[in-house]
Amino acid sequence: MLIPGRSAKQGTSLNQGKLKEEYKEVTSTLEMNTDDMKKIGLVDGDKVRLSNDIGETVVSCIGKKPEDLSEGVLFIPYGPPSSQLMESDTAGSGMPLSKHMMVDVEKIKN
């Protein structure tokens, strides 16, 4: 399950401009439980493809200790990549389920 959210770095970099490199980099970095990473043979900096029924996006990943990020949970700062996966149906609320996305993770071979 993917949880997009805010981070301080996303916040500071968007001030420079959302079309600048730093913002793009920050919003394309996925945090992942290190045990999960091992399972699919990932190391920090590897590219992964995230996909669901809505769309797909490619981001790089970094590891988080299992006690900080539970198994099966992914975190990414908001930005264009997370939008690619976001369901547009708001179930009558106006709010897409932007912090609760089920996605497949797939390693991209270099």
Added chain:
Amino acid sequence: MTEQKSNKKTEEQNKNIKIVKDATCTFCGCVCDDMELHVDLDEKRIIKAKNACVLGRAWFAEHTIEDAPAALIDGKEVSVEEAVEEAAQTLVKAKFPITYGLSDTTSEAQKQAVAITDYIKGNIDTTTSVCHGPSGLAFQGVGESTSTLGEVKNRADLVIYWGGNPAESHPRHFGRYAVTPKGMFTPNGKKDRTIVLVDVRKTKSAGVADILIRPKPGKDFEVLWALRALVKGISISTDIEKETGVPLEVLTDLVERMKNCRFGVLFFGMGLTMTRGRHFNSGALLALATDLNEYTHFVAKPVRGHGNVTGADNVVSWQTGYPFGVNFSRGYPRFNPGEFTTVDTLSNGDADAAMIIASDPGSNFPKKAIEHLKNIPVVVLDTKSTDTTKLAHVAFKTATYGINTGGTVYRMDDVSIPLRPAFESPFPDDETILKAIKKRVHELILKKNDSRGASGEAKVAAAVNPL
């Protein structure tokens, strides 16, 4: 490092520096108004923002004057007047024009945006719909026991954060309002408070917490409902741990603390509103705070995001009666989240023109909504280039609120705060542009009506029938 600093100091002395005290940072919903800005008037930039957090420092440092055209039509530079005319024509021509954004501009500009939308019988919505919109819906269902942030500072001895990470999203929330400050009945600051953090992730905010509770993702509602039951003395099975990941004794302990504190507060973030349950989650939390008032004084408060998103709620509410997701197509405001909210008006393909003010749906909306935005004429007002300005038919570059312009913003607790601009921008501010568009739109609309013989003077003349 020290050397560099002292160099900087002498540098500062030689420059044309203006100091603005008690300036207001509009980056996040904390709206801290104790900034001391050191402004280099020659270079037109803020070189130091004393008291600012990491986000605030970046906000002030990076908003410099860019060398860019003030107005573009289809990417070509035009005068502001031409762009205003084109924007007005575009909006008046449309059958279902939508206005969206508004969270990063002054309430003065927000008023103009609602007025324009009223005149063109369009649809207005703010970033609230994709932020704490569900909390707004929950508010309509159960109400809210709440307080200003100063009351938290003065009185709160139990502070619970739920589904939020202020350490990164609202860095001064802890130090200025809720965790460490010393207040009237909390003279020892943090020592007088118990801090609880509830989040599915262990975030950077965990550092301040005395108690850390980590439910399974998507199980916030179940935890909140169990707490409500326990507060009311209804017993809960130990199975709750299997369901939510939180042991019963942790919940029981929390309930005792909540019932026995003097002044408790529940702050909540988008970890509740953007996940499974949405407004039910916020509603459960608000109901929990309300229930606790049987035992003690308890308040709750959504930790709102952008600088003036709370102002957007307030302005849209006082002008239309509803907080967001408002449609004027029948000549009066109607409220229907899920229909008149922007993700929906775009994804369903309803909107045939859009005016986006100070926000960037082109980068953070669902893919389907962005696709539709690319297919309709869009008027954009923003201080910086974004994915949304890239797809605009008419784009205005505007001055930054709180840095280049005065005005009013509403803090997350509805307290209004004035802005003290640091230096002038060559670009007009949002209010000025929107006023010009409003004036032109109203002229065009009256012209339409006039052809049907409904002018005001004609009415008076007909009514005052001389003897």
Added chain:
Amino acid sequence: MSATMRIVNGQVYDPKNNINGEIKEICIQDGKIVDAVDDDATIIDAKGMVIMPGGVDIHCHIAGPKVNLARKLTPEARRHDVHPSTPFTRSGSGGTTPSTFAAGYRYATLGYTTAMEAAVSPIGARHVLEEFEDTPIIDKGFYVLLGNNIFLHNLIREKRFEEFEQAVAWWVNATKAYTVKLVNPGGDEAWKGKKNSNVTDIDEKTGPSSDISPRQIIEAFVKTVNKQGYPHPPHIHCNNLGHSGNYITTLETMKTAGDLRAHIAHIQFHSYGGVVGKNPISKAAEIADYVNKHPNITCDVGQVMFGESTIMTADAPLAYVLKGHTKGKWVNADTECESGCGILPFVYQEHLYMHTLQWAIGLELFLLSEDPWRIILSTDHPNGGSFMAYPKLIKLLMDEKFRHEEMKRVNQKALLKCSLPELKREYTLYEIAIITRAGPAKALGLETKGHLGVGADADITIYDLMDDKEMMFSTARYVFKSGEPMIANHEFTTDSKGKVYHIAPTYDNKIEEVLKPFFEDFYSIEFSNYPVDDHYLHQHEIIKTR
């Protein structure tokens, strides 16, 4: 549209100038009433019509943080009551907490041209002024809540009355208020700091260190405001609102003022006999008698009207009590160091003893009052009902037969506990002009309002004379605001913003040195960002203090 006009052939009701229904010309020039105008002035024929000064609402809640919270809370109350735009006016939504535009236009439709927002926490003043700018046509002002202000309580406790006076004047200036408002003085600390309790007696000790009583607070404010000569005295919402037996507290509050001026707000809610926890009985006669005999006291009634209302009050403990009855949604909003607030939707129902008694007590107070200049028409909008119910209330006062018809529909047991069925009095149009215009203008010290003498603001309402007074007062045929026709033949012809009235009592700047450290310690906004600067006032006028 030129502003020179002559209104002819109308029956004029102008109590301040002792004009009681005579046919009289009214001349308008440059926004004022004048003696005569040139022959080429536009003439309006008001044959068969009644001319009155524009209405003045001395006590309502139409703008600011609590009103906006109420709007956000109750979309369901406004969906069925839409307010469409016209080519000249903005759209809005109604219900008991209308949007700003709807509120302004609807007041104008009733023939009201001035309304005072009766309770604003100081920190909410800027917000109120922002909403005022969007509240069209009517002139307005607001009363600032100082009765639960911790800084001022501290000065009272320490008997620093000189500084107290300075600080009160500072707060009035900082917020651009029209006068000070006390709501359940001393009750906030019990509510916020002592686990949602309340003060129950005017002499009970309260405050952070439990050593100051509501009476001491009331006395300090009455003395200060009278000494500084505000045009309108302290506007007081007494302790124990709504509780059985509270008429004693109300009498004691009025006695505390001695012979100094004081205004008692929505006095109906404070005229109950009986014992706490049991059903109340009417003490309207006792309250009316005290008011009749004390010309220093003015009051507004706070009439309850059956149907939907919204409770919104700085009296947070009261709202919580009512939540116990409705069991529905509820808002509490604490303001640091200054105020509390409670909001909930509410319905007054004819079949209930309590609600009928409240309705009857309000009418009794009107009918037992000997001096209509000092008992002012209000519903404490939207607490007792919407201001849109004023026409029906006027009919109840003017038409005894109608009153008896209405009495058939209410709780009969409650009617036994009051004198309403025996009261025969019917208000005249002249008296209605007093309780809705001349009286409130006088109580507010607004010398250019509430009358049609030379020099008055040309705020004029023209009604068609009808037998059904509810119908008559529901829609004015013409409404002039500052000499401009806003409504002609029942239709809006233009838009305008109206102005803000406030006062500016003098004070010694030195008080800021005492205030500033308190702000730094206990407020969450900076001292320099707290006062409201002039640009929020837009069009405004300062009324002089003596």
